[in-house]
Amino acid sequence: MRVRRSDPLSTGREVDRLMAFSDGVVAVAITLMVLPLINIEGPVGGAPLYTVVTKNLGQLVIFLFTFYVVAVMWRVHSRIFSQIRGYDNPLFWLNTTWLAAIVLLPWFSSLYGDTFAKSGSFTDFSTSATPDIALFYWVLMASVSALGTLMGRHLSRNPRLLLPESEAAYLSGAARYRGWIIAGYFLFIGVMSLFSPIIASYLPIGIFVLSVFLKPKQTPAEVQSRAVTDSNGETP
Template identity: 35%
Template sequence: MEYQRGFDRLVNFSDAVVAIAATLLVLPLVELADPGQSDSFVDVFREHGVEFYAFVLSFLVIFTQWLSHHRVFRDLIGYTPALMWVNFVWLLSIVFLPFPTKLIAEKNGYDSSSSTLYVATIAVSVISMFVADIIVSRHPSILAEDSRDLERVRNGAISSVLILIAFGVAFTSLGLWSLMILLLTKPINHLVSRRAE
């Protein structure tokens, strides 16, 4: 197990990769700003609205996934090799997200293969954090004493099941709308926790 300095490097590296991935999202929009054109922002937005939509959607996805990563790692004082590799898979999904984002923008959001790839990428990210929660719960020595919380494992399980359902639905005409099912995570978790009391 690695502690303190090695752990800090892992978290800092992860944050840097997330920042780079978020920056990559905006590059296609930067290309739209041609100094030789006199189009107003409204005209550019009207013509390239799907690119702006894809950017905002993916930025929100990266932000929510970073919050999930932060939730898992904020109370840790170390990590295991398994947790490092799960973190690597999570980072891979985050840094890959700009690619399906660009595909969605190019296909105006209506290509089923692009939507499916997009949802699959998010699924890898969500499931990775669920596996990270499981690893942390099985290695209490890397967790701060006052922060043990088994509810997050249940929350991760619910999110993982819902994203797999969204992945299946993404093959249909609903496409990206399948991601709306993730909004059920908190209500389901609340319902399950009330029944467990």
């Protein structure tokens, strides 16, 4: 009988090093997002500060939106990797690709913010604006969400990668497709940026609505597991 060989697992310190590397990459990427704001000139000739803020409102909004979305995605990523005892080649490459997409976000968020700056308003695009930049930005955001979802699905299908006390989360309803729905919504915003940039500039608000509507609900088993974790003095 022919035995199918499984991918070798990297465990122990290798898992810790992968988590530390991932956290470091995300920390650097999320810090780089603020660099375009440093180049913004301050008030000139005694002008009030709000004139600078309103003039660069697009860049500020894109920075804050990207910063908080990446922070939420990192939190999900951290929760996933805190439950693994090892990783195989598919999980390693999914994580590496996820990090590559994260690293590209500072550049694309800067370009996207410049697109708003060219029009002089956050809601009024000029003819010189480039909707293709917006499309690539939202495609990249969708990629980050989709790759995170793929990592979660890979772990649920390969329980040998999880710690003995950890179990794959079983969700019901629309929450089962939360990652795919959010990724699809990102793509929808990107496509709308090509045809109706003004409408697309308001669509990111829907991300927060979806996040609340699709928030996973804890099962009784998960609540009990969380209680055990808390009793051990660990922070959830």
